[in-house]
Amino acid sequence: MTALGVGFATGFSLILAIGAQNAFVLRQGLMRSHVFSLCLFCAVSDALLIAAGVAGFGAITTLWPGFPGIMALAGSGFLLVYGAMRFRAAWAGGDALTLQGRAPSLKVTIATAAAFTWLNPHVYLDTLGLIGAISTQFLGSERMAFGAGAVIASFVFFFSLGYGARWLAPMLRTDRAWRVLDAGIGVVMWGLAAKLIGGLLV
Template sequence: MTPALTGFATGFSLILAIGAQNAFVLRQGLLQSHVFWLCLFCAASDAVLITAGVAGFGALVEALPALPLVMSLGGAAFLTVYGITRLVAAWRGGEAMEIAGRDHSLMRTLAIAAAFTWANPHVYLDTLGLIGAVSTQYADWSARIVFGAGAVTASFVFFFGLGYGARLLAPLMRSARAWQVLDLVIGLTMLAIAWSLVAGVL
């Protein structure tokens, strides 16, 4: 497999699992709210981190042993708060549908996306750690750059596909019950990720 295809497959497989960031993009896609800028922000953030990982930035973690602990606890706290808000919305039922229809400002949407992206230790593990580690199999820098470009392309394809593809589910999300189920799933996902972060450092 060529470096480009290896990079694409590696990046796509790592980002495919539904996580906090992906759940947020899915929800905004269903609302059709700031989809382009949100997808661009998430993909561009991944591009920066993947580039840093391929360039060897992972050495920073080795230089600062306490960094994973700080990142994990901070990320867990944020995910717990957001997860609880979604569970509350699911419990309220009818109000959840009303809240879902409200359009947050672009800046608030990007701020939430930034927290999900830059305060999530899993993002650093996948981009700086795993993708960076896989890239070391290429001794030639030109091949390593092509590998990184493939991984970056995977992020753009995934986020824009998720954001705009969510519209296909829009007809199913017209009822308050559907939003309750979605908020319940998202809330439980956030709490599960938060727990895994804490359990991983204890």
Template sequence: MTGAAATGFASAFALILAIGAQNAFVLRQGLLRAHVFWICLVCALSDAVLIAAGIAGFGALVGAAPWLPRAMALAGAAFLLVYGALRARAALAGGHAIDDATATQSLRAALLTCLTFTWLNPHVYLDTLALLGAISTAFEGAARLAFGLGAVSASFVFFFGLGYGARLLAPLMRSPRAWRWLDGAIALVMWALAGGLLASA
């Protein structure tokens, strides 16, 4: 049981760790100290739902609908291109620091953006439905449940750690120049991910 839970935790944590669109968004919200709890909770709960679905065997959905991955890739790429453009525009415009940037997005808008990053990202389905679902087949019964709980707990630890841990970087983000660099880097990440999705579509 403990070994299965540890395997689930380590597997999920390793998959989430890569810097992607969702993680970049959580990091930015953490730096802004804007809706951090709700953003982290939505990310973690979304992962929990997908991990549970993968372990329960619903990864066959993709096999039943072969058009789904391409449609999701195109929709995700379009969103990433637009969001990247918004961050690039913010980087070029500059003029804001951490103190005056906190009111840039309402809770509703932030949650919608967060949900879009999560549910229109084809890679999250590969990681949760396919990969974690496949790894979980090595366990049976209670051990498989322990694997799932370990994987879900990894999502909560990672997202809340990222969201609230970002505050440690706050002293570095007091200047408008630092925000221009951050927004520019996020824009490049978004465009790179969009290019990858379009190439695989």
């Protein structure tokens, strides 16, 4: 497999797991709300982090040992709050109406995506750490190709998730379906928060 292919496979496998950011993109895609801007923001953010990792900044966790802990604390707090919001929405219901236009503004959407992206310590470990470490097995143009492959994977994934979500829209026309979705997202958020907090206590 070429360096580009290895980079694509590595990037795609790391981002494939359903996490807080992916769940948010999925929900916005279902609402068809600011999908392009959101997917572009997430993909570009990933690209910047991947470029930093490939460029050799994976040593940041070595130079600043407390960095992962700070990000984990901030990220877990945000996940707990957002998870609570989704549980509240599931309890209250009425989110089926978002398909007819009641949706967050672009500013709120991007701000939320920024929090999910930049307050997630796993993003730094995956991009600055793991992808940066794997890239060291390549030299020169091959290393750049590896990084390009990982960046392409992010763009393919986010835009596929955001725009592919609309195929699920017919199944989510009812209030009950949205309650189930919001409750499921809340469970994911709190589960991730618990994992981050657990890591801090080890």
